Amino acid sequence: MATKVMMEALSPTMEEGRLAKWLKNEGDTVANGDVLAEVETDKAIMELVARGDGVLRKRLIGEDTTAPVGDLIGIIAGADEDISAMLAGAGGGDAGASEAKSNAKGEAKDAASDDAASAAAKPSSEGAAKPSEAEASSEAPANKADAPAAASATSAPSEKPAQSDADGRVLASPLARRMASEQGVSLSNVQGSGPGGRVVRRDIEAAASQAASAPASSAKAAASSSSTSANAGASAPAAAQAKPQGKPPAIPLAPSMQIDGDARDVPLTQMRKTIARRLSESIGPVPTFYLTAEFDTTTVASLRTQMASAGDAFKVSVNDIIMKATAVALAKHPECNAHWLGDSIRYHARVHLGMAVATDDGLIVPVIRDADTKGLGQIGREARELAGRARERKLKPEEYTGSTFSVSNLGMFGIDQFTAIINPPEVGILAIGSSETKPVWEDGAFVPKQRMRVTMSCDHRVIDGAVGARFLQTLKHLIENPFLMLY
Numbered sequence: 001m002a003t004k005v006m007m008e009a010l011s012p013t014m015e016e017g018r019l020a021k022w023l024k025n026e027g028d029t030v031a032n033g034d035v036l037a038e039v040e041t042d043k044a045i046m047e048l049v050a051r052g053d054g055v056l057r058k059r060l061i062g063e064d065t066t067a068p069v070g071d072l073i074g075i076i077a078g079a080d081e082d083i084s085a086m087l088a089g090a091g092g093g094d095a096g097a098s099e100a101k102s103n104a105k106g107e108a109k110d111a112a113s114d115d116a117a118s119a120a121a122k123p124s125s126e127g128a129a130k131p132s133e134a135e136a137s138s139e140a141p142a143n144k145a146d147a148p149a150a151a152s153a154t155s156a157p158s159e160k161p162a163q164s165d166a167d168g169r170v171l172a173s174p175l176a177r178r179m180a181s182e183q184g185v186s187l188s189n190v191q192g193s194g195p196g197g198r199v200v201r202r203d204i205e206a207a208a209s210q211a212a213s214a215p216a217s218s219a220k221a222a223a224s225s226s227s228t229s230a231n232a233g234a235s236a237p238a239a240a241q242a243k244p245q246g247k248p249p250a251i252p253l254a255p256s257m258q259i260d261g262d263a264r265d266v267p268l269t270q271m272r273k274t275i276a277r278r279l280s281e282s283i284g285p286v287p288t289f290y291l292t293a294e295f296d297t298t299t300v301a302s303l304r305t306q307m308a309s310a311g312d313a314f315k316v317s318v319n320d321i322i323m324k325a326t327a328v329a330l331a332k333h334p335e336c337n338a339h340w341l342g343d344s345i346r347y348h349a350r351v352h353l354g355m356a357v358a359t360d361d362g363l364i365v366p367v368i369r370d371a372d373t374k375g376l377g378q379i380g381r382e383a384r385e386l387a388g389r390a391r392e393r394k395l396k397p398e399e400y401t402g403s404t405f406s407v408s409n410l411g412m413f414g415i416d417q418f419t420a421i422i423n424p425p426e427v428g429i430l431a432i433g434s435s436e437t438k439p440v441w442e443d444g445a446f447v448p449k450q451r452m453r454v455t456m457s458c459d460h461r462v463i464d465g466a467v468g469a470r471f472l473q474t475l476k477h478l479i480e481n482p483f484l485m486l487y
Contacts, residue, residue, distance in 0.1 A: 002083055003052030005074030007067045010039060010046040011397045017041055018066045018270055019073065021200060024056045030076060042274035043364055043400055044393040045178075055079050058087065063198065066270075172199035178393065179204040181360055188258075271362045283421050286340075287460040290419050293472045295479045297435045297450040303482050313377070319355075319409050320380040322432055324485055325478040327351045327371035327379075330405055333471040337404050338462055339425040345462055346425075354403030354423065355383060357390040364390050365423060367403045376485070411435060417453040427459035428468070 007017050018040040024030055030050045037048045058075040061067055077083050170187040172180070176199045180187050183204065190207045192199035268276075300321050307314040330337040330351045339346040353371040357364055366386035368379060389395050408420040411434035420431040433453040439446040454475070458468045478484055 001052075002057075002075060002077035002081055002086060003050070003054065004072050004086065005036060005048075005050070005056075005076060007039070007069055007071045007073050008048060009069045010048070011041045011043050012401055013043070013274060014041045014069060014270070016066055016068045016270065019061055019063055020045055021063055022059055026056055026059055028056050030054065030056050036074065040270050042270040043397070044395050050076060052076050054081075057081075057083055063200075170199060171197055176200050176204050178360065179208075182392075183208045269361050271359075271364070275362045278423065286422055286424065288422060288457050289460055289465065289468075290455055290457055291465070291468045291472055292417065292453060292455045293476060295452050295454060295476050296440075297452045297479065299480060300482050301435075301450050307376075316376045316380045318411070318435060319432070320376055320383060321482055321485075322409070322479065323353055323355065323368065323371060323383065323407055324374075324376050324379050325475055325482070326405070326407055326430055327353050327368075327374075328478055328485055329471055329475040331372040332474055333467070335467050336428050336458075336463055336471045338427050339404070340427055340459055340462055341425060345427075348404045350404070352402050352404045354406035354426075355386070356406060356408035356420070357387045359391050359393070361393070364395070364400055365403060365406055366390050366395060366400050369402070405429070407432065411452065417455060419455050420457050422457050422459055427462040429457045431455040431457065 007019075010017065020038040020040045022037050024034070024036050030036065031053050032050055034050045035047045036050050036056070039046050039048045054076045055078065056074060057077045059073070060075070061073045067073055072086075072089075075083050075086050171192060172187050177187065179185075179201060180190070180199075185204055185207045187199055190199050190203050191197075193203055297318065300318060303321070304316060304318065307316055330353075334347045334349065337348045337351055339348070350370055351372040352367050352369045354365040354367050357366060366389075368374070368382050368386070371379060374382075386395070386399060390400070403423070403426065405426055406420075406423050406429045408429060409432040410418055411432050414434055416436075417433045418431050420429045422429050431454065433455075435450050435452040437448050438451045440449040440451070442449075454472070456468055456472060458465075
């Protein structure tokens with residue numbers, strides 16, 4: 001009996017999904033539970049599995065195509081089974097036309113922009129992206145003789161440029177784009193082997209493997225060049241030959257977006273669509289006010305030092321201590337650990353703390369459940385594990401839903417103070433700034449103290465000013481006396 005392959009709701013908030021990659025081809029035999037495709041949801045890249053046995057007779061949408069939850073995207077049936085009725089119900093006699101049309105369109109765009117892609121691949125003083133001064137100083141070859149080796153290493157992953165669409169955008173699946181970003185592979189140097197010349201996962205894996213072998217060749221060439229330069233410049237003063245000492249390290253820079261021409265339009269990812277919708281539901285309709293306080297974190301720094309001296313197993317971060325203190329304070333103030341439900345307010349006895357994590361595709365909030373009952377070490381381990389899987393887009397739905405309050409920390413970026421947007425139906429969120437040393441008047445003299453600014457965003461429909469202030473008083477007491485959390 002034929003089985004429909006539907007676009008399933010792979011996360012609780014998913015309304016549509018983008019098919020990132022088909023893992024089965026038409027004509028492949030599949031069994032119930034086999035992974036058919038990778039689907040980009042609003043939160044992660046999930047696996048879509050078969051719900052029946054047979055042969056994948058039709059794939060009704062192509063890769064990089066978005067479909068609403070509940071749409072028919074494929075058919076599994078017996079090799080000789082009649083599926084014409086299903087095809088007709090899917091929208092016409094040829095349900096496979098969607099994927100064929102998509103692939104043909106991609107191929108046509110590739111052909112139309114073939115000359116442009118070739119021209120873009122050639123070095124040009126006008127079209128080539130210029131690195132920043134910091135990048136140039138840290139990545140430029142030591143001398144001119146190193147340049148050919150460096151150029152060879154750069155172009156090693158591929159012999160031909162990647163295929164591009166009419167707008168100059170490299171054709172690649174979402175998974176391939178993410179892998180390329182994580183592994184530092186330039187998509188423009190990768191030859192795609194997917195439909196219509198698209199760059200897919202196996203192409204990135206091959207490019208990364210080839211790039212890994214390039215440093216050895218480059219190092220060998222550099223050694224040879226260095227020897228030649230030494231012989232040629234033996235009469236030069238020693239000071240000219242010496243490598244400058246005391247040069248400050250280059251500032252690490254985040255990967256920059258490449259824009260060819262005047263502008264670049266990038267289709268919204270499922271995550272970015274959800275972020276836009278959720279924040280529109282918050283900052284406009286929710287009557288928000290903000291409370292800012294400054295805490296003394298000198299004792300927190302001392303506690304971290306003492307715990308680190310006991311061994312690696314006891315190392316914790318400032319963020320771990322803040323999350324633990326926040327969870328304990330919420331347990332003492334359930335009026336802040338609540339959800340606004342429209343016609344009622346739900347106060348939670350358990351504290352499920354959300355922590356905002358920045359990814360390449362946007363913000364996601366993994367949840368540490370029952371955070372008030374867990375020790376600092378356990379919170380730290382869970383936080384690192386969840387943040388790592390969030391950046392890899394491997395979180396399960398239960399790991400990013402159900403939070404009762406959230407914390408957002410930008411202190412590691414040197415941000416002194418900021419306001420965060422509430423994540424409905426939660427009624428509060430804590431924004432953590434950086435910790436810095438300041439002179440504080442104490443016992444008739446100025447003494448250096450570690451100080452940190454914290455801002456609480458409050459939904460005034462649930463939290464009144466005095467309620468939020470009392471919560472921050474408790475939080476301040478716990479952070480300035482962190483040993484209280486150990487009992």
